[in-house]
Amino acid sequence: MRQDGPVLEMRGITKTFPGVTALSEVNLTVRPGEIHAVCGENGAGKSTLMKVLSGVHPHGSYQGRISFRGEQVGFKDVRASEQCGIVIIHQELALVPFLSIAENIFLGNEQRAGRGFVDWGATMRQAAGLLRRVGLRENPQTPVADLGVGKQQLVEIAKALSKEVELLILDEPTAALNDEDSATLLALIRELREQGIASIVISHKLAEIRRIADSVTILRDGRTIETLPVRAHPDDAPELSEDRIIRGMVGRDLDHRFPERTRYGGEHSTALEVSGWTVRHPVDQQRKVVDDVSLTVRRGEIVGLAGLMGAGRTELAMSVFGRSYGRYESGTVRIDGREVRTRTVPAAIGAGLAYVTEDRKQYGLNLIDTINRNISLASLSGLARHGVVDEHRESSVAERYRTSMNIKAPTVHEQVGRLSGGNQQKVVLGKWIHADPEVLILDEPTRGIDVGAKYEIYTVIDELAAQGKAVLFISSELPELLGMCDRVYTMAEGRLTAEVARADATQEVLMRHMTRNRS
Amino acid sequence: MTTTTDPTDAPPAAQGAARSAASLLLENVRGHMRQYGMLTALVFIIVLFQIWTDGTLLLPNNVSNLIQQNGYILILAMGMMIVIIAGHIDLSVGSLVAFVGAMAAVMMVEHGMPWVPALILSLLIGAVAGAWQGFFIAYVGIPSFIVTLAGMLLFRGLTQIVLGGQSLSPFPTGFQNLAKGFIPEMGPYTQYHNPTLVIGLVAVVLLLLRERRDRRRQLRYELEVLPTTLWVAKCVALVAAVLAFTLTLASFHGVPVVMLVMCALLIGLGYVMRNAVVGRHVYALGGNKAAAKLSGVKDQRVTFLVFVNMGVLAALAGCVYAARLNSGTPQAGLNFELEAIAASFIGGASMSGGVGTVVGAVIGGLVLGVLNNGMSLVGIGTDYQQVIKGLVLLAAVGFDVWNKRRAGR
Numbered sequence: 001m002r003q004d005g006p007v008l009e010m011r012g013i014t015k016t017f018p019g020v021t022a023l024s025e026v027n028l029t030v031r032p033g034e035i036h037a038v039c040g041e042n043g044a045g046k047s048t049l050m051k052v053l054s055g056v057h058p059h060g061s062y063q064g065r066i067s068f069r070g071e072q073v074g075f076k077d078v079r080a081s082e083q084c085g086i087v088i089i090h091q092e093l094a095l096v097p098f099l100s101i102a103e104n105i106f107l108g109n110e111q112r113a114g115r116g117f118v119d120w121g122a123t124m125r126q127a128a129g130l131l132r133r134v135g136l137r138e139n140p141q142t143p144v145a146d147l148g149v150g151k152q153q154l155v156e157i158a159k160a161l162s163k164e165v166e167l168l169i170l171d172e173p174t175a176a177l178n179d180e181d182s183a184t185l186l187a188l189i190r191e192l193r194e195q196g197i198a199s200i201v202i203s204h205k206l207a208e209i210r211r212i213a214d215s216v217t218i219l220r221d222g223r224t225i226e227t228l229p230v231r232a233h234p235d236d237a238p239e240l241s242e243d244r245i246i247r248g249m250v251g252r253d254l255d256h257r258f259p260e261r262t263r264y265g266g267e268h269s270t271a272l273e274v275s276g277w278t279v280r281h282p283v284d285q286q287r288k289v290v291d292d293v294s295l296t297v298r299r300g301e302i303v304g305l306a307g308l309m310g311a312g313r314t315e316l317a318m319s320v321f322g323r324s325y326g327r328y329e330s331g332t333v334r335i336d337g338r339e340v341r342t343r344t345v346p347a348a349i350g351a352g353l354a355y356v357t358e359d360r361k362q363y364g365l366n367l368i369d370t371i372n373r374n375i376s377l378a379s380l381s382g383l384a385r386h387g388v389v390d391e392h393r394e395s396s397v398a399e400r401y402r403t404s405m406n407i408k409a410p411t412v413h414e415q416v417g418r419l420s421g422g423n424q425q426k427v428v429l430g431k432w433i434h435a436d437p438e439v440l441i442l443d444e445p446t447r448g449i450d451v452g453a454k455y456e457i458y459t460v461i462d463e464l465a466a467q468g469k470a471v472l473f474i475s476s477e478l479p480e481l482l483g484m485c486d487r488v489y490t491m492a493e494g495r496l497t498a499e500v501a502r503a504d505a506t507q508e509v510l511m512r513h514m515t516r517n518r519s
Numbered sequence: 520m521t522t523t524t525d526p527t528d529a530p531p532a533a534q535g536a537a538r539s540a541a542s543l544l545l546e547n548v549r550g551h552m553r554q555y556g557m558l559t560a561l562v563f564i565i566v567l568f569q570i571w572t573d574g575t576l577l578l579p580n581n582v583s584n585l586i587q588q589n590g591y592i593l594i595l596a597m598g599m600m601i602v603i604i605a606g607h608i609d610l611s612v613g614s615l616v617a618f619v620g621a622m623a624a625v626m627m628v629e630h631g632m633p634w635v636p637a638l639i640l641s642l643l644i645g646a647v648a649g650a651w652q653g654f655f656i657a658y659v660g661i662p663s664f665i666v667t668l669a670g671m672l673l674f675r676g677l678t679q680i681v682l683g684g685q686s687l688s689p690f691p692t693g694f695q696n697l698a699k700g701f702i703p704e705m706g707p708y709t710q711y712h713n714p715t716l717v718i719g720l721v722a723v724v725l726l727l728l729r730e731r732r733d734r735r736r737q738l739r740y741e742l743e744v745l746p747t748t749l750w751v752a753k754c755v756a757l758v759a760a761v762l763a764f765t766l767t768l769a770s771f772h773g774v775p776v777v778m779l780v781m782c783a784l785l786i787g788l789g790y791v792m793r794n795a796v797v798g799r800h801v802y803a804l805g806g807n808k809a810a811a812k813l814s815g816v817k818d819q820r821v822t823f824l825v826f827v828n829m830g831v832l833a834a835l836a837g838c839v840y841a842a843r844l845n846s847g848t849p850q851a852g853l854n855f856e857l858e859a860i861a862a863s864f865i866g867g868a869s870m871s872g873g874v875g876t877v878v879g880a881v882i883g884g885l886v887l888g889v890l891n892n893g894m895s896l897v898g899i900g901t902d903y904q905q906v907i908k909g910l911v912l913l914a915a916v917g918f919d920v921w922n923k924r925r926a927g928r
Binding site for chain 1: 736737739790793794795796797799800802803806807809810811812813814815816817873874
């Protein structure tokens, strides 16, 4: 291992999107041949930083300096960074399922025999060599679709090797893998280090970081918090504890403001009871995305559900709500003590459930339609007589929500696609409040919206609880959960790992339960 | 629908001043650019050919002719518009027109069935054909393009099997009247067609009543309304247009039967798409299927119904077309699906679904119809007609794309 200057040095990286500062003066230094982990909560800026590095966000769209192998660089696109030897492997694999392993490896980088023709001999030969290097025993002509996710990940690495990679970036490489495949992959990353290839690994799994990383950089709210050595020498045991990493990840002040909770006066009976809920991945049947989860929410209560990316929170919520995700395996839902059928979305709505999605543009709104028509969609029958919608009543209902939730739009006939994120979120909330459910599952209701709108949404949630509704509040922002919830459940890898009362809940405690590994 | 702001309860941020009527009008027009744009284009085309043909275009007999010539395309276009709003396409309607026409001919010509039950049975056949395609699209999940492409071959083939390659005629007079007939004259001789005048007057009264009711309701629910002067102007313009049209028809044979059918469909389907729960669900599905499903829209059932509706309308168009030709022929309805699709897109549909109105389909169909008729009157050959219609389709959709991009969406 060479001990000269760093292979990569990022200095003072600042990246802003309209209305948000994603990265602010971030520094990252990777020494030659080291495995460098990057940690942080969801939205801390890890992915954005890697996109800056790999040229997804081109040179000029950010401030700061990047030097690679001592030379100042600025990539205009991903191709440019790859030519330099920096290859990023995204969480969602970028393979074409119906092409063969060999074709995928050399996609966009074809082995040519003369002008514009593929040299199949060379392609197969080299692909076979690369597969040996990553330890994958498969025929290069096998279609990628026939491989499991673990093997596909190895194909991605083989593809990176074909580009003569010097710095490999892996974004959550083991998030979709089972334990065995994870172990293989981690071993491979260490083996590549022996060959002098440095890696940046983004991961939520702290045990994993301790197992392979040489040092770790912690990001929080788009800033570099600290860089810590994990071990003194590559073959030593790790010296850094998980608790120390957690402290760096969450050490944020509770500087958000939350409305004073208004308490529900009625009887706090259990409104929602989910028991033994298990769901398998829609494609990969081996994986239990939600594994034997049981939880309860009482009337007038706001219950948090914390977990990192891939913990299975959204999958649990969508599966309970009309089995809208994955393959249902087992479990029951009771509302007010009565077992209800939630086989379809209309049935779930009829049973008194509402699910406010985390992805309002994809799953929450018809962006090309108006505010009033979006708000009424889940409760149209209630606004109709003999199947005919009373348009004027619909408009006045929407008008009521526009005023009460302070939706900033000239009229309720404004197209939803033209509203800001916060106002769109209010429209989605209005839709589900008007459906008058007993239980509301709110999935990241404040994602990507500004502080002022957040406060308004907190107020709405608080009012719902005060009316005696049961609220299950899914969020990646721990201060938000601590500020709003009566209890918090934590999930990791599809399982419920803890139930923490408000009095006992701190960011450190929650994060510890959220990063708990199965092994 | 109004997109204007009543100055009295405008927020202080709106500079506190009442905006001028002109800017209000402009804003209203901009909100419905595509539809007003096509309406303007239709008026322009009408005026153009009116001048070019020395006034022949709007002669009473030509107006009647125009309606009867285009009735079946307009009926198809209304159904096609709904299919496209739902995010699908139907390539089979031309073949279905032929098939239903053939079945109608077999029932009436070969078996001597009276025309009323034959018509009802024909519509039923259309419903079954639509249900067949709807089943594969909604419940099996085969893309509509494929299913209806198969249907296009299937129904064309069945037509030839049923007819044995021959044409069947003639139809009973009652059935022929569906395409060629007019409402019978009644009362004393007045130089004009009396029932048509009555219908026109009734239409005017109903229109005004509806306008007043809507305005009152909007006021009661404290929604924004057009300023009084603009509203009165709008009503006067509506009344003038309806009366002029009534007088034109009344000075010939009166209201064609097919126009009565079309108006009923236009009002009925327009109402369903705008006000009925199922209509709203169609828009929601076309606009964002995932979000609609998560809001409790029964996507499979709605999709199925959309295709059943298209089947029935194609059957109706098939009967009207057969009645117009006075025979069931194997080559009937060739390329009708393309005319209907073109009419929908000219009339404001969007390839990705979720957008469009039934009225828009009729306007789009009339643009094509007036072009056909006008170009024939001035003696432009069918070869050039096709070229021009192709360019008009391209221009209409191109204008829409350009307009959207300019709006920065």
